[in-house]
Amino acid sequence: MARESGLTRGGGALPADRSTSDNRCVEQSSELTVEIAQPWVRPVVLVPVFVLLSAVGGLFRSFSLEANLYVLAIGGTLFWLGLSSRVPRRSVPLRLSRSGLWWLVPALTLAIVELVTFVRGSSYDYPTLSLLADPLFEGYLARTAGYFGWVTAFWGLIRR
Amino acid sequence: MSVTRLLAITGFLLAIGLLGVVEWLARREGSRIPTFGDLAGFVMGYEVGRLPVGRIAVFGFWWWVGWHFFAR
Numbered sequence: 001m002a003r004e005s006g007l008t009r010g011g012g013a014l015p016a017d018r019s020t021s022d023n024r025c026v027e028q029s030s031e032l033t034v035e036i037a038q039p040w041v042r043p044v045v046l047v048p049v050f051v052l053l054s055a056v057g058g059l060f061r062s063f064s065l066e067a068n069l070y071v072l073a074i075g076g077t078l079f080w081l082g083l084s085s086r087v088p089r090r091s092v093p094l095r096l097s098r099s100g101l102w103w104l105v106p107a108l109t110l111a112i113v114e115l116v117t118f119v120r121g122s123s124y125d126y127p128t129l130s131l132l133a134d135p136l137f138e139g140y141l142a143r144t145a146g147y148f149g150w151v152t153a154f155w156g157l158i159r160r
Numbered sequence: 161m162s163v164t165r166l167l168a169i170t171g172f173l174l175a176i177g178l179l180g181v182v183e184w185l186a187r188r189e190g191s192r193i194p195t196f197g198d199l200a201g202f203v204m205g206y207e208v209g210r211l212p213v214g215r216i217a218v219f220g221f222w223w224w225v226g227w228h229f230f231a232r
Contacts, residue, residue: 063232096194096199099191100194125162125165160204
């Protein structure tokens with residue numbers, strides 16, 4: 001089902017009778033138009049914010065109340081932003097070719113290994129992905145990097 | 161290290177590697193394979209009536225992933 005992308009096309013940015021020696025300004029990307037309209041979505045603004053959020057998140061250990069509240073707050077805010085029309089979205093395909101089925105290869109591989117290890121009890125001999133990740137995220141830097149990846153990916157989804 | 165643990169780790173690394181390979185294939189010039197971003201955007205475009213079911217499902221899953229890895 002088609003939906004509004006929230007993008008402003010660059011083609012309509014100039015008057016029709018305006019001629020130029022090249023077409024760079026006419027064929028500017030939709031992304032550029034969006035960035036000008038809402039400067040706060042530019043990486044130069046967002047990356048420092050994400051770094052700061054991640055640096056704070058890295059301070060909270062798993063299973064703590066602070067960690068639960070923090071993920072709840074960050075995730076809830078991003079969830080709300082993603083459902084609102086406050087963030088400009090990139091255009092997405094309305095249909096996919098059958099070649100998209102190639103994504104099932106890694107997805108099924110991950111799902112099968114996760115399912116088998118989960119059914120076997122998620123133990124040392126049958127570790128799930130999160131069990132393997134737990135020792136990695138015990139260190140502050142790795143935990144901060146993990147937060148940064150999570151928030152950045154969340155933002156990437158919101159822009160779609 | 162037990163054989164089953166080694167197999168599980170290998171399986172996860174294989175899956176992550178395959179994700180990277182498919183994304184790389186998708187980004188090649190003229191590729192018909194959609195990128196992961198296009199795939200996610202397509203899934204998130206699914207709506208029931210005016211309810212953005214696709215967006216709610218994907219955001220909800222990713223929110224849970226963050227909670228599962230960093231808080232639980």
